[in-house]
Amino acid sequence: MNPELLKYNPQYPSVQDLKKKAKQRIPKFAFDYLEGGCNDELNLWRNEADFRDIQLIPRYLKKHRGVDMRTELFGHVYDAPFGISPIGLQGLMWPNAPVILAKAARKHNIPYILSTVSTASIEEIAEVAGSQFWFQLYHPTENKLRDDILRRLDAVECPVLVVLVDVPSFGLRYREIKAGLSMPPKITINNFIQAALRPAWSVEFLKAGMPTFATLKPYMGKDLDIKQLGKFMNATFTGRVDSEKIKAIRDLWKGKLVIKGVVCDEDMEESIRLGADGVIVSNHGGRQIDAGESTIKPLKGLADSYGDKMTIMIDSGLRSGPDIGRSLACGAKFTFMGRPFMYGVSALGKQGGDHTIALLKAQLKQVMEQVCCEQVGDFPTALASS
Template identity: 60%
Template sequence: MAAQLDSRYPSIDDLRNKAQKKIPRFAFEYLDGGCNEDVNLHRNTSELRDVQLKPNYLRNHNGSSMKTKLFGIEYDAPFGIAPVGLQGLMWPNATEILAKAAFEHNVPFVLSTVTTSNIERISEITEGKSWFQLYHPAKDALRDDLIKRAAAAECPVLVILCDVPTFGCRPRDVRNGLAMPPKMSVANILQVMGKPEWAIQTLIHGQPGFANLLPYMPKGLDLKQLGKFMNDTFSGRLNEAKIKPIRDMWKGKLVLKGVASEEDIEEAIRLGIDGVIVSNHGGRQLDAGESSINSLKRLVAKYGDQIEIMMDSGVRSGPDVARAMACGAKFTFMGRSFMYGVAALGKKGGNHTMSLLKTELQQVMEQLNCATVEDFKDHLI
C-alpha cells in the first residue's frame, strides 16, 4: 500500500506530543503510563535501544523486503498492532480505525477482550484476518462462548494472556478515577471540556464500553456495579488446568502472551502452544521486572528452534523493530505507537502510523544492506 504520511508528524514522538494535546489528561495518562514508578516502562525502550546493528556497505544489494511469514501467512511487515484495552477511551472509534489500517497494510491486528469494538465487527473489517486476545474468564461458559465467537469470526490466531494475575498498581489511573470501579470526577469533566474534538467524536460514536462483553452484562449497570462485574467475570491467573481446555477447543494457532521466564515457555511448549509473545505488558504490571528485550535474548537462545517467539513492550519505531528482530524475535507488536497515531490524527492516524513505521524499517534495512527480515540477526553487534 502506498505511504500515507503527514509531514508534520515524521516520528512517533511527534504523534505522542500531538496526542497529549488532543485528548483529556486521564485518557493520555491511561495510555502513556506504566505501573508504580514507571521503571520498567522506561527500561523496556532504553535497553532495547542499547542494541546496535552493523551495516555492510560494500556488498551487492538487490533490494530489501519486509515481507514476513508467520503461522503460514505472509504479512507485508514484521510487526502488528498489539491488543489494547479501552481503545475508544483514548480516541473514539480507534479500534475500527486501526483494524482497517492493519487490514489495508496486511499486518495482524489483535483485538482485546476488553476493548471497545466487538469480535464480529472487527472480523468484518479485516475479512476474518484479525487475531483475538482472550482475558481468561472466571466461568467456563463465558470462556467457551468467547472462543466460539472468535472461531465463527474466522480469527486465525487466539492469544491468551498470562501476565495479568492481578492488576498493576497505576497511580495515575487511581488519581484519575480509572481504577475499578471507575468514576468521572469534576476534574475529568473539565478536561473533557478542554478537548472539544475528542468530546464531539465521543458524542458521535457513543460512550466507550466493553463491546465484547455486552451480551453477558446485566442491563443498567452503574459504575460501581460495573467494577464488581469485571472483578467477578475475569480470573487472570493461568495454569495447565485452564490452558488445556482452550488448546482442546481451539483448532487454529494458539499464542501465549506475557511470557518472560524459562519455566513458562517450557510449559507452553509442553502444552502444545504454537507461539509466545515475550512481553511485560508494556511495563504496566511489574515495575521490578526485566525488560522484554533481555527476556527475549535469553529465551530465543534456548528455545528459538522449538516455538515461534515474538515480542512486544518497548517497541516504538521502525529501528526498534529491527533491533528486536536482530535479537531473534520472529515478529513484533506495538500498542502505544499506534494509539498515539490515532489519538493525534483521528481516522488518518492508523494509515499514517503504519506508513511511518514501514518507511523507517525499510530505511534501516537498506542502510544495513539487509535483504530480508530473517537477515537482521546477521547484523547484530
C-alpha cells in the same frame, strides 16, 4: 522522505511526534490511561531504554538487491514484520479507535489483535479486519463464558487466539487511580474539565456516544456500562491462568494458539509442552510488574534456546522501525506495538492507523538498507556483539 509517508502527514515523521500531538488532543485522563505503567513506572522506562543498548552493524560495500519486509507467520504472509497489540478501552482514548486500526491493518496486511476489554465487538472487528483479525483472551473465571467467547471466535473464523497470562492480579497504576479510572472507575469534575479543554476529542466522543465493552456486553447484564468495569472485571476475570487452563483451551481451540506474557525459560518450556503455536515475550507494556525486566532483555536468550521449537514474538517498549529491527536481530520472528498506534489515532483520527504503519515501514526500510538486510530474516546477522 519516504513517498508512502508523504501520502499521509509529513509533519509527524516519528512516533514521538505523534505522541506529542496526541497529548495535545485527548483529555489528560485518557492520555494517562494510555501512557501509564504500574507503581513507579520503572519497568515502563526500562522497556524503552533497554532497546537503546541494542546496536546493529551497518554494512555498505556488500551488494544489496532491495528490501522485502514480507513475513510468513502461521501460514499467512504479512506485508511487514509488525502488528497492532491489544489495548483495552481504546474507544475512551479516541472514539472508534478499534475500527480505525482494524481497517488500517487490513489495508496494509498486518495483524490486529482485539482485546477482550476493547470497545468493539468480536463480530464487528472480524468483519472489518478480515484475515488480519487476532483476538486476545482475558481468561474468565467461569468456563461457560470462556467457551462462549471461543464459540464466537470460531464462528467468525478468527485464525489466531492470544491467551494473556500476565494478569493474575491487576497492576496498581497510580495515574489511573488519580484520574478516577481506578477499580471501580469514577466520574470526576476534573475529567469533565479535561474533556472540555479538548474540543476535537469531545466532538468525536459525542458523535460516537459513550464507549461500551462490546465483546463483553452480552455477559454484563442489562444497563451496565463503562462505570462498572472494575467490579465486573474483578468478579469475572481476576485469577491465574495456569497450565491446566491453557490445556483446556488447547483442547477446545483448533486454530493457532499464542501465549502472551512469557519472559522466562520455565514458562517457555511449559508453553512448548502444552502445544502452543507461538509466544509473545511481553510484560504488558510495563503495566503489571514494576520490578520485572524489560522484554528485550530476555528475548535473545529465549530465542537462542527455543527459537527452533517455538515461534517467538515480542511486544512492550517498541517505538520505532529501529526497535523492530533490534527485536528481529535478537531473534524475534515478529513484533507488536500498542501505544504507537494509539498515539497515531489520537493525533490524526481516521488517518492515524495508515500514517503510523507507513512511518514504521519507512523507518524499518531505511534500517534494512543501512545494515544490508534484504529480508527480515537477515537481521540476526546485523546484531553487534555486546
